[in-house]
Amino acid sequence: MTSNPDRLNGTPEQHQGHRWYGGREVRTREESIDELLELIWILREKGVTDLNSLLQNTTDPEARAVLNQMMGQGLFEMEGDILKFKEKGESLAEGIVRRHRLTERLLMELFEMSEEEAEEEACKLEHVLSPAVTDSVCSFLGHPPVCPHGKPIPQGPCCKKLTGEMKPLIRPLNDLALGQEGRVVFISTRVKDRLEPLSSFGVIPGIIIQLKQRRPSYVIQIGETSIALDESIGREIFVKAV
Amino acid sequence: MIFNYLTGTYRVVSNYPGTTVEVSSGAAKDNAFPFTILDTPGVNNLIPNSEDEKVTRDILLSETDYRVINVLDAKNLRRGLLIALQLIEMGLPVILILNMMDEAKSRGIEINLKAIKEVFGLPVVAAVATRKKGLEHLFPALKDCPKSTFSFQYSEAIEGGIASLLPLLPPAPISGRSLALMLLAGDETLRPWLEERLKTPEMEQIEAICSQYRKAYPESLSYRINIERLEKIDQLLLRIQSGERVSVQGWGRRLGEWSTHRFIGFVWMLLALFLSYEFIGVLGADLAVGFMEETVFGGYINPFLIRLVKAVIPFGIVQELLVGPYGIFTMALTYALALILPIVGFFFLIFGFMEDSGYLPRLAVMSNRIFKIMGLNGKAVLPMILGLGCDTMATMTTRILETRKDKIIVTLLLALGVPCSAQLAVIFGMLSGFSPWIVISWAAIIAGVILLVGFLAGKLIPGESASFILELPPLRWPQMKNILIKTLSRIEWYLQEAVPLFILGTLVLFVLDKSGAMASLELWARPLVVSWLGLPAESTSSFIIGFLRRDYGAAGFFAMAQKGLLTPNQVLVALVTITLFVPCIANFFVIIKERGWKMALIISGVVIFIALLMGGVVDWGLKTFSITL
Numbered sequence: 001m002t003s004n005p006d007r008l009n010g011t012p013e014q015h016q017g018h019r020w021y022g023g024r025e026v027r028t029r030e031e032s033i034d035e036l037l038e039l040i041w042i043l044r045e046k047g048v049t050d051l052n053s054l055l056q057n058t059t060d061p062e063a064r065a066v067l068n069q070m071m072g073q074g075l076f077e078m079e080g081d082i083l084k085f086k087e088k089g090e091s092l093a094e095g096i097v098r099r100h101r102l103t104e105r106l107l108m109e110l111f112e113m114s115e116e117e118a119e120e121e122a123c124k125l126e127h128v129l130s131p132a133v134t135d136s137v138c139s140f141l142g143h144p145p146v147c148p149h150g151k152p153i154p155q156g157p158c159c160k161k162l163t164g165e166m167k168p169l170i171r172p173l174n175d176l177a178l179g180q181e182g183r184v185v186f187i188s189t190r191v192k193d194r195l196e197p198l199s200s201f202g203v204i205p206g207i208i209i210q211l212k213q214r215r216p217s218y219v220i221q222i223g224e225t226s227i228a229l230d231e232s233i234g235r236e237i238f239v240k241a242v
Numbered sequence: 243m244i245f246n247y248l249t250g251t252y253r254v255v256s257n258y259p260g261t262t263v264e265v266s267s268g269a270a271k272d273n274a275f276p277f278t279i280l281d282t283p284g285v286n287n288l289i290p291n292s293e294d295e296k297v298t299r300d301i302l303l304s305e306t307d308y309r310v311i312n313v314l315d316a317k318n319l320r321r322g323l324l325i326a327l328q329l330i331e332m333g334l335p336v337i338l339i340l341n342m343m344d345e346a347k348s349r350g351i352e353i354n355l356k357a358i359k360e361v362f363g364l365p366v367v368a369a370v371a372t373r374k375k376g377l378e379h380l381f382p383a384l385k386d387c388p389k390s391t392f393s394f395q396y397s398e399a400i401e402g403g404i405a406s407l408l409p410l411l412p413p414a415p416i417s418g419r420s421l422a423l424m425l426l427a428g429d430e431t432l433r434p435w436l437e438e439r440l441k442t443p444e445m446e447q448i449e450a451i452c453s454q455y456r457k458a459y460p461e462s463l464s465y466r467i468n469i470e471r472l473e474k475i476d477q478l479l480l481r482i483q484s485g486e487r488v489s490v491q492g493w494g495r496r497l498g499e500w501s502t503h504r505f506i507g508f509v510w511m512l513l514a515l516f517l518s519y520e521f522i523g524v525l526g527a528d529l530a531v532g533f534m535e536e537t538v539f540g541g542y543i544n545p546f547l548i549r550l551v552k553a554v555i556p557f558g559i560v561q562e563l564l565v566g567p568y569g570i571f572t573m574a575l576t577y578a579l580a581l582i583l584p585i586v587g588f589f590f591l592i593f594g595f596m597e598d599s600g601y602l603p604r605l606a607v608m609s610n611r612i613f614k615i616m617g618l619n620g621k622a623v624l625p626m627i628l629g630l631g632c633d634t635m636a637t638m639t640t641r642i643l644e645t646r647k648d649k650i651i652v653t654l655l656l657a658l659g660v661p662c663s664a665q666l667a668v669i670f671g672m673l674s675g676f677s678p679w680i681v682i683s684w685a686a687i688i689a690g691v692i693l694l695v696g697f698l699a700g701k702l703i704p705g706e707s708a709s710f711i712l713e714l715p716p717l718r719w720p721q722m723k724n725i726l727i728k729t730l731s732r733i734e735w736y737l738q739e740a741v742p743l744f745i746l747g748t749l750v751l752f753v754l755d756k757s758g759a760m761a762s763l764e765l766w767a768r769p770l771v772v773s774w775l776g777l778p779a780e781s782t783s784s785f786i787i788g789f790l791r792r793d794y795g796a797a798g799f800f801a802m803a804q805k806g807l808l809t810p811n812q813v814l815v816a817l818v819t820i821t822l823f824v825p826c827i828a829n830f831f832v833i834i835k836e837r838g839w840k841m842a843l844i845i846s847g848v849v850i851f852i853a854l855l856m857g858g859v860v861d862w863g864l865k866t867f868s869i870t871l
């Protein structure tokens with residue numbers, strides 16, 4: 001992310017692809033464009049779309065020039081003071097945000113990196129991951145809907161197909177052995193109405209669930225609460241065995 | 243229990259207006275404290291997912307000048323605090339009662355009461371309500387009841403949504419902030435309340451803001467809100483709660499696990515069924531009905547009334563209206579009070595027992611797979627079981643189901659094939675003299691029809707089926723007093739709703755009979771009854787009565803069977819047809835109320851068609867394969 005202060009203190013070895021001149025960070029034009037696209041997307045999620053706020057939020061000293069180039073490439077247009085993505089820019093930004101947040105998820109959930117480390121790595125990987133790798137990561141993680149900060153991950157083609165060829169460490173609750181416990185990593189459901197009752201019973205990422213029985217219905221236990229649910233719901237709750 | 247402590251013994255149980263949810267109220271027994279105490283249903287969330295939750299939220303929204311006593315299960319503090327947090331967010335004066343402190347302790351949970359007081363700035367009472375421990379601190383705490391000083395921030399996007407909604411909201415007994423959160427969460431149940439207070443452009447503006455914020459969260463904003471609340475609570479719990487959790491394998495939990503076990507669970511189910519049958523069928527239908535019908539009404543009340551009416555009223559027609567064969571006293575009231583009331587009463591006792599012991603949700607677990615065949619889920623077992631007591635009441639409780647599709651299917655199945663206790667009693671009475679094969683075939687045919695029609699309805703009716711998520715409360719021995727109070731309030735409901743309809747039905751019959759319309763109807767329906775169903779022409783009147791109440795119709799056949807007018811084969815045909823026939827007129831009215839005119843007519847049409855079709859098919863089958871039962 002562009003606003004990450006860590007990046008300014010990083011060493012050249014950690015930031016391959018970034019050239020340094022007299023201690024000041026310089027990145028390639030493509031990366032600058034990526035960073036700005038990402039920033040526009042993130043600000044738009046907060047409901048901020050004006051140029052001034054954008055300029056205030058970026059650390060890129062050449063932001064104006066880069067933005068001019070981007071406009072020339074037809075990535076966005078201006079309506080008065082308001083920035084508006086064109087189709088091309090929208091899909092590029094979506095891809096970057098998707099890669100960034102999927103990487104965060106991967107690094108934090110699976111490699112248990114700290115938030116800062118994951119953030120830093122994600123910022124680098126978001127520029128380089130190929131579409132095929134991105135979709136593999138997405139499938140591996142079970143097509144998570146949100147990043148560890150709870151921000152939505154844009155969906156990719158893999159999410160629509162819901163493919164799962166990879167053998168994941170994170171697996172559906174249903175795959176636990178009876179009596180085994182698992183920590184919920186995320187809940188990936190296409191049926192929105194399911195999420196709310198689940199969270200009302202306290203089933204959210206981070207919580208430990210025990211699988212009590214499979215037949216005639218699935219029964220899980222969280223602390224002192226027993227909940228019966230459909231097999232199809234258990235398939236959408238992804239856990240890491242503990 | 244805490245309610246009982248606060249009010250003494252006297253309480254009024256009533257249904258919250260327009261719902262089947264029961265709310266108890268009573269006056270506080272402490273004279274220095276002139277308040278009425280309302281006992282609202284237990285909830286998981288104040289963004290309603292169920293009728294119970296909606297009622298509780300509506301009470302918070304409609305009452306003014308009140309205090310909230312929030313009872314939390316000390317061993318399950320996380321979920322309790324989820325509610326507490328929302329109450330605090332509403333800006334209400336709240337008292338927290340940590341109940342079941344003893345159980346929490348035995349599970350190794352240490353709770354730091356001081357920390358809770360500090361964090362929330364609210365009075366906290368630790369209690370063991372079953373032993374009345376700690377409750378003496380409740381009245382003093384109620385007297386000065388401050389608002390919480392606690393507040394917490396959601397993530398930027400949600401706070402942004404709250405900020406833009408706040409200026410648009412009307413004043414309410416709960417804070418604008420909490421209203422805004424409900425709206426952002428997409429709470430549709432709030433809409434009527436808002437529409438009463440706001441103009442259309444404002445509503446549209448609110449709508450626009452909400453959908454804008456909701457779009458940012460593909461996984462649903464309400465879920466996000468819950469997560470942020472729970473994360474905050476988990477953070478607070480680090481301060482509030484300590485100790486290593488020990489799993490306690492008490493008897494309650496073990497029985498609970500057995501009751502949903504894939505083998506032992508079925509044994510339990512059969513046992514529950516058998517005990518219910520013994521209780522309702524033998525104690526209720528045989529003994530109580532026998533006593534009421536023959537001794538009380540047949541021996542004393544009716545002869546006395548007949549003599550009285552004949553002595554006081556000289557007009558023959560009025561005499562007949564009151565005490566004739568279709569008389570208000572001799573038919574309607576005898577039937578409603580002597581025949582059905584005891585059965586329904588015993589049924590409600592059993593139902594209350596299952597409800598309060600926590601067994602009903604387990605029944606849903608056991609039957610989930612069967613209901614899946616019908617495009618439903620295990621939750622549908624509750625209205626279906628209640629339908630065995632009274633289809634009308636059961637049709638109202640279809641509101642606990644989440645989707646429109648589920649509600650329609652259950653309403654249809656109740657109307658079609660679930661015989662109410664009154665009808666069951668008549669049917670079993672009628673079958674007692676015949677071969678057991680009739681009972682078995684009858685049960686198999688009805689079950690088959692319910693499954694088949696449910697399956698087809700699940701396929702044909704458009705819309706989503708709800709998913710099955712159900713909490714299994716711990717099994718416990720229920721308080722008999724609570725069951726009695728509940729049963730009495732349900733009997734009162736039965737008397738108010740059903741008895742007037744019995745009288746109305748009897749009046750219709752009386753008029754049809756006296757005006758000669760019955761005879762022409764019989765003539766008109768004769769080909770259907772005689773040629774298609776193969777029944778004697780006299781049974782036509784039973785079907786006509788069946789339009790008013792199925793059990794009335796069944797009673798007509800009962801009388802015919804007793805006189806030896808029906809062969810065993812005809813008994814089966816008659817029973818199948820009348821069981822599948824339209825339910826009583828009260829049920830029809832409730833279907834109109836719940837699902838609208840059009841759906842009520844469609845459902846009735848489908849039901850009559852299937853009933854006659856199945857009757858004919860059974861008759862044809864028996865004749866073709868020359869089976870004699």
Ligand SMILES: [Zn+2]
Binds near residue numbers: 101104148149151
């Ligand atoms: Zn993130």
Ligand SMILES: [Zn+2]
Binds near residue numbers: 135138139143144157
């Ligand atoms: Zn995917």
